[in-house]
Amino acid sequence: MSELRAIPRFGGPISNFRAMRRDPEALLLRPLLRAAPLVELPMLGARIFALNERALVEEVVVRQHASLEKDRYSHRLREFLGEGLLTSEGGLWRRQRRLIQPAFHRRRIAEYAAVMARLSAATFAGWGGATAEQTRDVHSEMSALTLRIAGETLFGADMGGATEAVGEAIALVMGRYAGEHFGGLLPLWAPTRHNRRIVRAIRRVDAALGALIAARRGARGQGADLLTMLLEAQDEDGSRMSDQQIRDECITLFLAGHETTALSTSYALYLLAQHPEAQARVQAAIDAALGGRPPTIEDLPRLSAVEEVLKEAMRLYPPAWSIGREALAPVRAGAVTLPRGAQLAIFPWLMHRDPRSFPDPERFAPERWQGGAERALPKLAYMPFGAGPRVCIGNAFAMVEGVVILCCLLQRFTVAPVDAAPLRLQFSITLRPIGGIRLRLRPRAGALA
Numbered sequence: 001m002s003e004l005r006a007i008p009r010f011g012g013p014i015s016n017f018r019a020m021r022r023d024p025e026a027l028l029l030r031p032l033l034r035a036a037p038l039v040e041l042p043m044l045g046a047r048i049f050a051l052n053e054r055a056l057v058e059e060v061v062v063r064q065h066a067s068l069e070k071d072r073y074s075h076r077l078r079e080f081l082g083e084g085l086l087t088s089e090g091g092l093w094r095r096q097r098r099l100i101q102p103a104f105h106r107r108r109i110a111e112y113a114a115v116m117a118r119l120s121a122a123t124f125a126g127w128g129g130a131t132a133e134q135t136r137d138v139h140s141e142m143s144a145l146t147l148r149i150a151g152e153t154l155f156g157a158d159m160g161g162a163t164e165a166v167g168e169a170i171a172l173v174m175g176r177y178a179g180e181h182f183g184g185l186l187p188l189w190a191p192t193r194h195n196r197r198i199v200r201a202i203r204r205v206d207a208a209l210g211a212l213i214a215a216r217r218g219a220r221g222q223g224a225d226l227l228t229m230l231l232e233a234q235d236e237d238g239s240r241m242s243d244q245q246i247r248d249e250c251i252t253l254f255l256a257g258h259e260t261t262a263l264s265t266s267y268a269l270y271l272l273a274q275h276p277e278a279q280a281r282v283q284a285a286i287d288a289a290l291g292g293r294p295p296t297i298e299d300l301p302r303l304s305a306v307e308e309v310l311k312e313a314m315r316l317y318p319p320a321w322s323i324g325r326e327a328l329a330p331v332r333a334g335a336v337t338l339p340r341g342a343q344l345a346i347f348p349w350l351m352h353r354d355p356r357s358f359p360d361p362e363r364f365a366p367e368r369w370q371g372g373a374e375r376a377l378p379k380l381a382y383m384p385f386g387a388g389p390r391v392c393i394g395n396a397f398a399m400v401e402g403v404v405i406l407c408c409l410l411q412r413f414t415v416a417p418v419d420a421a422p423l424r425l426q427f428s429i430t431l432r433p434i435g436g437i438r439l440r441l442r443p444r445a446g447a448l449a
C-alpha cells in the first residue's frame with residue numbers, strides 16, 4: 001500500500017468533480033497530460049487511476065485483461081443497455097462476442113457498404129441539390145443517417161417504429177450522462193422530470209423491439225441479418241437466447257453503432273470546414289477515384305485521402321474519449337500494484353495529443369496518416385477503438401461507413417463554417433459537440449455523374 005502513496009495525486013475529490021462538470025478539457029485533461037504516466041485522480045466517492053502512458057495501458061488493459069472488467073461508470077449504462085456486448089462480463093460476454101462476430105465479417109461489411117452508400121446518397125440528394133446553399137446541424141443530420149444505417153444493415157429494412165424510438169431514447173440517455181462522467185448521477189428511479197422522460201422513452205424502445213422480436217420469431221428464420229442470427233443461435237445444450245438478451249444486444253448495437261460514427265463524421269466535416277485547402281484536396285481525390293458515382297467497397301483502396309481525414313478527426317476528437325476499467329484483483333502498473341477495486345481511466349483524447357507520437361499534436365494534419373503511417377506508430381499511441389479483447393467489434397464497419405458517408409456528402413457539397421464560434425465539447429460517455437455543429441453547405445455544380 002505504501003507504494004500507492006508514491007503515485008502523484010492530481011487535484012482533490014471536489015475540485016476534480018467540479019472540473020469534470022465545468023470544463024474537463026481545460027481544468028483536468030490538459031494539465032493531466034503533463035502530470036505523470038500514472039496519476040491518482042481523486043473523485044467524489046472513488047479512487048481513479050489515470051494511465052497516461054501507452055506502455056502502461058498495454059501492460060494493464062491488454063496483458064492483465066483477465067483481472068479487469070468495465071469500470072463502474074461504464075456499467076451504469078446497464079440501466080439502458082442491460083447485459084449487451086458493451087456492458088456484459090465473463091462467460092456471457094465471451095459467448096455473445098463469439099455469436100455476434102460473424103455479423104462483422106469482411107464479407108458482410110462489403111454488403112453493408114452498398115446499403116451505406118444508398119442511404120447516404122438518398123439523404124444528401126434530398127437536401128435540395130444543385131442550387132440551394134444551406135445551413136445545417138451536421139451532427140443531428142449524421143445521427144439520423146447513422147441510425148438508419150445501423151438499423152438497415154444490422155437488422156434489416158423493416159424496423160417498424162423501432163429506429164425512431166431508439167434514436168429518441170439514445171439522445172435522452174446521452175444527455176443524462178453529460179457532465180456526470182465520474183459520478184454524481186441520480187438513479188433512474190429518482191423521480192426527476194428528465195428521468196421520467198427517459199423511463200418513458202426506454203419503455204417505447206422495449207415495446208418496439210419486443211414487437212420486432214416477436215414478429216421475427218414468428219417468421220422462423222427468414223432473412224440473413226443480425227437479428228435473425230441472434231434468434232437462431234443455439235448453445236451446445238440447444239438452448240436459445242431469451243428475448244431480453246436479444247433486446248439488450250439490439251439496443252447495444254444501435255447505440256454503439258450509431259452514436260460514435262455520427263460523431264466521427266461530424267468532426268471530420270467540422271475540421272474540413274475549418275481547412276478549405278485540405279477539403280479541396282480530398283474532393284479532388286474523391287472525384288478522381290469515383291468520377292461522380294457513388295462509392296463501392298472496391299473503391300476504398302483509392303479513397304485513402306478520405307480515410308486519412310477520418311483518422312485525423314478521431315485523433316483530435318476521439319468519440320470514445322475515455323475508457324474505463326475496474327481491477328477485480330490487484331494489477332501491476334509499472335513499479336506499483338494497484339489495489340482490487342481501483343477504477344482505471346485511459347484517455348484516448350489525451351494519448352492522441354502526446355507530442356512524442358504526434359508532432360505538433362494540436363494541428364489538423366490528415367497527411368500524417370499517409371503511406372500507412374499508422375503501422376509505424378508505437379503500439380497504442382492511437383486507440384480510437386480501444387485495446388485488448390474488448391476492442392471495438394465495429395471498427396472496420398465504422399471506417400467503411402465513415403468513408404462512404406464523407407464521399408457521398410463531399411461529392412455534392414463543400415462545407416464551410418457558419419461563424420467563428422469555437423467548438424464546445426461535452427465530455428459525456430462520448431465526446432459530443434454542445435449545441436451541435438452548424439455548417440454552411442455549398443452545392444458543387446457538376447461534380448456528380
Ligand code: HEM
Pocket residue numbers: 070074085086087097150252253256257258260261264318319320323324383384385386387389390391392393394395397398
Ligand atoms: C467511429 C466509430 C466508433 C468508435 C470510435 C468506437 C469506439 C469503441 C471503443 C473505444 C470501444 C471499447 C470500449 C472499452 O474498451 O471499454 C468499443 C466497443 C464496442 N463497439 Fe465501437 N466504436 C465505433 C463504432 C462502432 C460500430 C459501428 C459498432 C457496431 C455496429 C460498434 C460496436 C461496439 C461494440 C458492440 C462494442 C463492445 C465490444 C465488446 O466489449 O466486446 N462500434 N467501440
